[in-house]
Amino acid sequence: MGVSTISENCTAAVIARFLKARGVERVFGLCGGHIMPIWMRVDKEGIRIIDARDERAAVHMAHAHAEITGSLGVALITAGPGVTNAMTGIANAHIARAPVLVLSGLPPTLQENRGALQDIVHTDLVRSITRYARTVREPALVLQELDEAVSRAFGQGGDPGPVYLDFPANTLRGDVPKVLQLEEHFRPKAHAVLPPDPAAVAAAVDLLWSARRPLVISGRGARNAGSQLQRFLDRLSGVYLDTGESRGLIPEEHPSVVAAVRGTVLGEADVVMTLGRRLDFQLAYGSPAVFGAARFVRISETPSELRDNRRGAVEMLASPAAALDAIVKAAGERESAVDRSWAKGLRAQHEARSVKLRESMAAAPPGRDGRMHPNRLLAALQEKVPANATVIADGGDFLSFARVGLSPGTYLDPGSLGCLGIGVPFAIAASLAQPDRLVVVATGDGAFGFNAIEVDTAVRHRVPLLIVVANNGAWQIEVYDQATAYERVVGTRLQHADYAAMARAFGMHAERVAGAEDLPAAIDRALANRPALLDVLVTADAVSSDAKSGLASVPDLQPLATWDDAERKWRRQE
Numbered sequence: 001m002g003v004s005t006i007s008e009n010c011t012a013a014v015i016a017r018f019l020k021a022r023g024v025e026r027v028f029g030l031c032g033g034h035i036m037p038i039w040m041r042v043d044k045e046g047i048r049i050i051d052a053r054d055e056r057a058a059v060h061m062a063h064a065h066a067e068i069t070g071s072l073g074v075a076l077i078t079a080g081p082g083v084t085n086a087m088t089g090i091a092n093a094h095i096a097r098a099p100v101l102v103l104s105g106l107p108p109t110l111q112e113n114r115g116a117l118q119d120i121v122h123t124d125l126v127r128s129i130t131r132y133a134r135t136v137r138e139p140a141l142v143l144q145e146l147d148e149a150v151s152r153a154f155g156q157g158g159d160p161g162p163v164y165l166d167f168p169a170n171t172l173r174g175d176v177p178k179v180l181q182l183e184e185h186f187r188p189k190a191h192a193v194l195p196p197d198p199a200a201v202a203a204a205v206d207l208l209w210s211a212r213r214p215l216v217i218s219g220r221g222a223r224n225a226g227s228q229l230q231r232f233l234d235r236l237s238g239v240y241l242d243t244g245e246s247r248g249l250i251p252e253e254h255p256s257v258v259a260a261v262r263g264t265v266l267g268e269a270d271v272v273m274t275l276g277r278r279l280d281f282q283l284a285y286g287s288p289a290v291f292g293a294a295r296f297v298r299i300s301e302t303p304s305e306l307r308d309n310r311r312g313a314v315e316m317l318a319s320p321a322a323a324l325d326a327i328v329k330a331a332g333e334r335e336s337a338v339d340r341s342w343a344k345g346l347r348a349q350h351e352a353r354s355v356k357l358r359e360s361m362a363a364a365p366p367g368r369d370g371r372m373h374p375n376r377l378l379a380a381l382q383e384k385v386p387a388n389a390t391v392i393a394d395g396g397d398f399l400s401f402a403r404v405g406l407s408p409g410t411y412l413d414p415g416s417l418g419c420l421g422i423g424v425p426f427a428i429a430a431s432l433a434q435p436d437r438l439v440v441v442a443t444g445d446g447a448f449g450f451n452a453i454e455v456d457t458a459v460r461h462r463v464p465l466l467i468v469v470a471n472n473g474a475w476q477i478e479v480y481d482q483a484t485a486y487e488r489v490v491g492t493r494l495q496h497a498d499y500a501a502m503a504r505a506f507g508m509h510a511e512r513v514a515g516a517e518d519l520p521a522a523i524d525r526a527l528a529n530r531p532a533l534l535d536v537l538v539t540a541d542a543v544s545s546d547a548k549s550g551l552a553s554v555p556d557l558q559p560l561a562t563w564d565d566a567e568r569k570w571r572r573q574e
């Protein structure tokens with residue numbers, strides 16, 4: 001062959017060495033000629049390649065790797081349809097603000113614009129869903145582009161999120177001059193700590209420590225500040241809500257945790273502190289219609305989480321861990337004005353509701369079709385799944401049930417993009433990143449279908465995950481919306497397809513379960529034979545809280561019907 005990648009100084013080799021130097025142990029990808037030089041060099045560096053069956057799944061995997069480890073997730077995808085397939089995954093990482101590096105190829109520059117195979121301008125396609133999207137044609141500039149892209153991915157100077165680079169095939173084969181292979185570009189960069197402004201710290205202490213009913217809400221940006229947050233909550237004695245983005249950050253036993261009475265808390269708090277959390281649709285956009293006259297303290301090291309929708313009485317562009325430490329230190333021995341009986345009352349309500357939920361889940365009656373309630377399945381799973389397990393929830397109704405019904409150590413779901421299909425790919429990356437933990441996918445049958453082929457990837461790479469499909473033969477949350485709002489159901493019913501047989505075709509242990517009494521033994525067998533899939537027939541009659549709240553019907557002003565009503569009323573007043 002005339003073209004080869006044998007030179008130790010070719011661009012592809014330098015890219016692979018860069019990834020190695022940055023501590024990348026595995027990349028997720030799908031091969032193609034336009035990236036072959038990188039693919040082969042990455043392997044030669046001893047970086048493991050997890051070869052997926054769709055570029056979208058590969059990017060979902062890189063995304064989950066980033067979420068779970070806090071380090072860079074890397075996806076290696078080919079040109080043209082490789083990039084267009086990947087776009088859903090990139091968009092999801094963009095909304096989630098996850099540090100993902102996507103690398104792709106291009107036809108050789110000598111064929112540019114001549115109608116070459118897979119020639120399409122990728123950077124234009126991904127521009128709006130990446131922090132940085134560039135084509136690198138000059139080998140001499142490859143290292144500085146990689147270095148910059150990774151810094152942007154981690155949000156140095158902006159928001160974190162996915163970044164994209166591609167390289168024409170001839171660039172990958174071209175040599176990077178030795179003198180330009182500078183150590184400063186290879187060297188891993190420490191995450192810069194943004195110290196809080198002392199004046200803002202003093203103002204935050206004044207506001208929080210004089211509040212009667214302070215509420216703290218954490219999100220993505222708080223993930224590495226768990227111990228600092230716990231100390232802060234111990235001192236303040238306010239109440240606390242995690243959100244999907246930072247689920248499990250504070251242990252359930254902590255007296256500030258009041259997740260089960262979220263709706264009440266939002267309306268009662270007088271000071272609300274957001275820590276690395278956007279005031280997005282899950283938090284009613286921070287609207288006064290829902291939060292009343294509460295004043296806000298906004299803390300984040302990321303602009304998008306600092307002042308979206310509501311301005312803070314105090315705003316701190318600072319690293320959450322450093323900010324919390326500074327606040328606790330500045331508060332010193334000062335006694336907070338928190339209404340202890342209010343906080344205690346909410347905690348008691350939370351505990352009572354949680355206990356009631358557990359009891360009612362295990363006893364949930366079957367539907368009119370005689371099939372088991374999804375909560376029966378979740379109760380059986382909760383019994384068997386260790387407390388430190390990672391759960392990936394996916395689907396419509398079933399996601400809604402699983403979010404409440406399972407209490408794992410780590411939790412991921414489709415996030416604010418509502419990106420159905422992340423289940424299996426997220427779980428593959430999560431399991432590889434946490435080999436000592438059980439990783440469970442709890443997915444609706446519809447959601448499972450998008451990336452169902454990735455059971456093959458799990459088998460080939462011996463990834464010991466457990467997939468549980470809640471098979472109600474429908475995109476059920478949409479069925480419910482149609483039936484209640486339109487009195488007609490169209491294009492939302494599926495079949496009770498045999499997903500267990502499908503998984504067995506790829507060599508996975510799989511069983512179909514129809515009876516709730518058969519679940520414990522089936523779960524035991526599945527846990528002992530991972531990777532495994534359980535295809536569990538559940539009733540379509542179960543109405544989830546997301547279905548009831550009107551989330552699926554997309555009201556005009558707010559995501560939930562009650563918030564929408566409140567917002568309407570509030571806007572009408574003069």
Ligand SMILES: Cc1ncc(C[n+]2csc(CCOP(=O)(O)OP(=O)(O)O)c2C)c(N)n1
Nearest residue numbers: 395396397398420444445446447475476477
């Ligand atoms: C990629 C994508 N397509 C469509 C939707 C709209 N959607 C949201 S929930 C849902 C139904 C999910 O069905 P399933 O996974 O079977 O869960 P179920 O509601 O039946 O429990 C659909 C179609 C979406 N969020 N994402």
Ligand SMILES: [Mg+2]
Nearest residue numbers: 444445446474
């Ligand atoms: Mg379904």
